[in-house]
Structures are given as C-alpha cells and as structure tokens.
Amino acid sequence: MAVAELTSPATGAYTKTTGRLHPSQLSLSSTRLSDQLRRSFRPIPRSRNVKITCSVKYGLFFLCCQVQVPTVPAEREELKSKPECYGVFCLTYDLKAEEETRSWKKLINIAVSGAAGMISNHLLFKLASGEVFGPDQPIALKLLGSERSRQALEGVAMELEDSLFPLLREVSIGIDPYEVFQDVEWALLIGAKPRGPGMERADLLDINGQIFAEQGKALNAVASRNVKVIVVGNPCNTNALICLKNAPNIPAKNFHALTRLDENRAKCQLALKAGVFYDKVSNMTIWGNHSTTQVPDFLNARINGVPVTEVIKDRKWLEEEFTETVQKRGGLLIQKWGRSSAASTAVSIVDAIKSLVTPTPEGDWFSSGVYTNGNPYGITQDIVFSMPCRSKGDGDYELVKDVIFDDYLWKRISKSEAELLAEKRCVAHLTGEGIAFCDLPEDTMLPGEM
C-alpha cells in the first residue's frame, strides 16, 4: 500500500471523507484540495481501491488527506500507466454551477464491449446524443476492447471527443472487464468473434462462450447489483445464458439477448405485404433463438389493431415466405453489403433499451431474449428464449400472458427450443453444469449465415 499525504488550505466546513473512494467521488468544500486529489490520482482506476482519509489537521484552516493506494502486482504494471479516462473527458466540471445542467439526472454508467466494432460505431453516437436515455440524462461511456483494438478504441474516443455531445460527461477505455464494468448500470455486450470460413458452430459457441463467461464473472464482481445486460454478440441467446450463469449475484431477469432486430425486420416485411407504413404493425413477437429457427409470430401480430391473419389472408405466404425472409434477412444483407447488419442492429439496441426505460404503449409488447424460468407458456426452463415482454419503464419487464398458439406456432417454437437446448449442452463446461456434449442439429445457423 503506497501512502501519500496532501495538505491544502481549507475554509469553512467540509464533508468528512473516509473509506474506499475514487477521487471524483470526494465531496469536499475545499475545491483546491479536491482538485489536487483528482489530479494526483487520475491515473488510478476505480477498482484499485484507493483509500482516502481526510481530517482537519490545523484548526479549521487546513485539511490533510491521507491517500493509500494498493501496490500494483508486476503483471498488471502495464495497466497502471494506462489512463482510465480519455482526453477531454478527464477534465472535471462543477455541473451544479451551470444553469442548464441543474435539472439533469444522476449520471449513468454504460459499458459497451466490442466498442471498436461496426455496431458500436453507430451505437455509441446514438447513446451520447441523448436519443436513448433522454435529453436530461448525462452518461458515462466505458468502452471495452482488447489488445487487438487498443488503437481503434482511442480512435473511437477521439471521435466522441470531437462530437461535443453535452450529455457525454465521461469516456473511459480499457481491456480489463473487471475495471471497465465497475459500477455500470447498463452493459451492452457486443464484442464477439465472428464465425470464420471452415469454423464449426460448436467452435464459435466455445470461443465466444468463454468471452461471456469471463464477462459474466466480471459483472458479478464489480457492476451495479441491478445492472441490465443486453447481449448482442452471437450466438446471443446462449452467450446470454452463459453470462447470467456466471453472475449469480445479479438477477437472471436482468439479462437480455437481442432479438429486437428480428422484430423490426418482421414488422417491415408485414408492412410491405399489407401496403401500410411499418408503424401500423404492432404486437410482433419473435419466439426463440436469434438464429434461422427463430419464429416471427404472425398469429398474434396486428396491423392497425387487426390480427395480421385477417389482413394478410395468404397463410402459405405467412408460414413460408414471410417466415424464411425474416429468418434469413441477416444472410441476405451480408451478401449485398459484404458485412453483417451494423446500423440497423445499433438502431434495434436503442429500441431494446428504450422499451425497458419507457412504458410499453397500452395493448402492445416487444420481443426480447430472456430467461425462461417462470414463463407462462410452458417453454423449457433455464434457457434464454425470445418472448413477448411489457415494461413499466423502470428497466424491468413482465412476460405477456394473453397470447394465442396454434399447432403451427408450437411446432416452430419447439424446433427453436430444441436448438437452444442443444446449444446449452455444448456449453455445459461454461455454465457450471458438467461436461459439454455438443451435437447440434444440422440446420443450426445464425441469421447471417446462408
């Protein structure tokens, strides 16, 4: 433990501060001392357990603070020199002094993994602009990358600096999830290895599963106890399951696998067929896995409040063409673009978050891949399955009860369920459930694979 003593003239009262704090959390009336502490300890990440004890040393006129910093082990020495914050975001501000920021809400911490990737390149700027959490909600972005992407991460942070977003109060970059996830209230887990040529899906499950097992452990150790986690990196349902199994201290209900892009794709196809604008399509459920077995549910969906099956009477089109178009939309896009959906995925992540932080419109719902324990439909427990949800806007959700099923829908749901159970057996070594046995169904594919 390294110890530093800092003394500064202090006038008036001060808040007695003792305990494990980051210098930015200090609340001292002596701004000079506070600034001195911040300057001295800026390079030390929050998780370093900086211990600060302040007391009045010389009557009312001087504050003395003792700052104790744990000695960094040799193997982590390299991280010590790495700044936690980035560029202009290292400056400190007295927000309360600014008239227009007086009504702002408390800062929220958002972690984004794969922050130097394609999806993040769209998403981060949407988050920073205020379009996701609102115009009075300042945010801190914590960007997680790797050795591979270190330079690129700095490039992303530089672009965020140059965008002058008023609500973006902090940006930090890092490669250690235990540091980046410290106190985060949202974790948007995008980074994952893409499936390469000749790579088996089982290999992908294993490689990416290890990333999500580690990130689950890190969230469990250092994130806010009520952190909301949205897993985007594929295969996202099983990655979300691995993540939640490795984070037993965080409610399993807080983990989501992104199927909102599939919902949006399905709405678009129904609108096109019915000749209406896509905002007229509601109650769109995607059931199951974010894969080519996903089930876009036309039985419960509505157009202008009327069941889709009454508007589009061509049941063969709904069962075959519509369903397959949605299931394989990602693959077609890759053929056209030469890379997978990035902008529309970022938009769908925004939609997914907004659906949790704003009340769901009366009578409507949204789809999300969530933990099946306690589901009212009879879907196997202990997997992450896309189902219809409603939210009061408090970050939480309830599953929708009043949905109908027919034989066709159940058959399709069962196929996706079987696929997820097979994926789960493949990753048993990562969920703490014994030895993995991987025997995936022949047609198991991500939406982006053809």
Ligand SMILES: NC(=O)C1=CN([C@@H]2O[C@H](COP(=O)(O)OP(=O)(O)OC[C@H]3O[C@@H](n4cnc5c(N)ncnc54)[C@H](OP(=O)(O)O)[C@@H]3O)[C@@H](O)[C@H]2O)C=CC1
């Ligand atoms: N659920 C959904 O609806 C959708 C999901 N996806 C999925 O989202 C994920 C990210 O897509 P996108 O942003 O376009 O991808 P990119 O390839 O642009 O970025 C992915 C990031 O993943 C990180 N990564 C983590 N581990 C590895 C690894 N072993 N090898 C290579 N890169 C790794 C890399 O960042 P770093 O080096 O910093 O770790 C990289 O920047 C993919 O898994 C994709 O399949 C895509 C579209 C829709």
Ligand SMILES: O=C([O-])CC(=O)C(=O)O
């Ligand atoms: O398969 C992929 O990587 C892309 C994907 O998930 C999608 O477009 O839905």
